[in-house]
Amino acid sequence: MKGTIVAQLTEEQRQLIEKIGIFHEQQGFPPATGRIMGLLFVSDKPGLSFEEILETLNISKSATSNALNMLLQMRVIEYTTFPGDRKRYFSVLLDNWHQEVINKMESILGFSKLLRQANELRGNVNPEMNEKVLERIEFMEFLSKEVPALMQKWLKERQK
Amino acid sequence: MKGTIVAQLTEEQRQLIEKIGIFHEQQGFPPATGRIMGLLFVSDKPGLSFEEILETLNISKSATSNALNMLLQMRVIEYTTFPGDRKRYFSVLLDNWHQEVINKMESILGFSKLLRQANELRGNVNPEMNEKVLERIEFMEFLSKEVPALMQKWLKERQK
DNA sequence: AATTTGGTTCTTAAAATTATGAACCAACGA
DNA sequence: TCGTTGGTTCATAATTTTAAGAACCAAATT
Structure with a gap:
């Protein structure tokens, strides 16, 4: 199955994501990476897939891949997997x-x-x-x- | 009177300046600006002039000017003046x-x-x-x- | 009045950062 | 075995940051 998933964001969500993004930029994160943190904080899903992140934030695959790997390496996010599902579901690592x-x-x-x-x-x-x-x-x-x-x-x- | 003032730095001083510079870079300062902080911490003079800073760090006038003004605006350095001397003598603002x-x-x-x-x-x-x-x-x-x-x-x- | 001093500002260049898009790849499913 | 999915990697482009150098300027000096 192809195409857009995009659970479109409300204006309020969008703005909050940007603010959280800016805070992270000030801590030295690249913009897209900060935005991903914002999205993960704002989203009410237990985890967001690679595709969902990329589509809701309108960033490229490579930017998404690099940002997620950076965040994983910094130990500020984590992911869960489910049997029979190749996707990873990313969320903020809240125990760290x-x-x-x-x-x-x-x-x-x-x-x-x-x-x-x-x-x-x-x-x-x-x-x-x-x-x-x-x-x-x-x-x-x-x-x-x-x-x-x-x-x-x-x-x-x-x-x- | 023209030419070099350059109270040349020892290798130890030079290295410490770089380390202090890197720390400041990590806090979001531009490299030259971080180095100036390093120099001001390492120097045993009560204050360094524009010219001394520029010459000991080998940076341009404009870089020096911009960096110093940035640091002043951030309130992390200060300067003293003396009657009959147009120079400003910069030092770390230690009370802030x-x-x-x-x-x-x-x-x-x-x-x-x-x-x-x-x-x-x-x-x-x-x-x-x-x-x-x-x-x-x-x-x-x-x-x-x-x-x-x-x-x-x-x-x-x-x-x- | 001309020159020097102590800078500032402007234009430009170099370098670093950030993101894109396309190619690629392994695992899985049909 | 062929296509699709879920990414990664590479080459490159766009943007931003940082610094250089030259021109400039006001105050002080000669």
Whole structure:
């Protein structure tokens, strides 16, 4: 069977998809990739097929393929399959945000290490700067310790 | 007086500048702009002039001008002037990271609002998804409340 | 008044990113 | 075994980003 599936989007859905897309672009995702995230968040289906994504967003096969593989590799989406159906049904990976938070904190910690190195390299020529940079470093270290802890606490609270 | 100022960089400095530059690129800064941040962090001078920046990084006048203005507008650098000297001396703005943290939290809160809208738009077709997305939303809201509070607490502690 | 300094702005080029369309391919079904 | 489905990959095009270089300009200096 051929042709269009296109469960056409309402204007409201379309706009929300764009906004979610833009947010993802700001986080460094390519536009089409961000839009796919938007679509997956907005869609009420449990999973969207390759074809559905491509048709509702009007993007090419290759763009769809590349974007989906990128999102899979980043572990922000997943897919389900069904016996006797070759299609994959993609959806947002909703169990992964803990790890995302932890990763973000690690990146911040990484930057704090660079700043520490900068402080050492500069020596004590400008003590005021050293002190201010150190404050920043220590706050970053503090954050990257406290935020995961906060998250664990929050999760414990919540699962009760 | 003409010609090169170039307080040449050591290999170690050069490498650290690149690393700090790459970190900034990952945050969405253009390469040259990220490198300027690197240089300003690594330099032991209290401020670097337009000319010094351009010469030590080997970038063009226009690139330097645009990058500096971008960084000024983003409020991540500042400059000092001295009477009888037309030059501006640029340095990292070290008193602004509180605001940066707050801004980041606001952006997260903004995204949580989009997800809330998505949840509403989807209705109750997929309650498990709604619940998981809601968990994420609530954690984001929690974070964007707690992190600034944590920061305030930390600052109070520290200024004693 | 002419020149130098400390930039800014404009035009253009180079490079990188993003997406297209066509060709391709393996698995499955008829 | 032939066509269809569900993609992937490749070559290329379009767009965007980034930087260069030259022209420009106002303020200060000679």
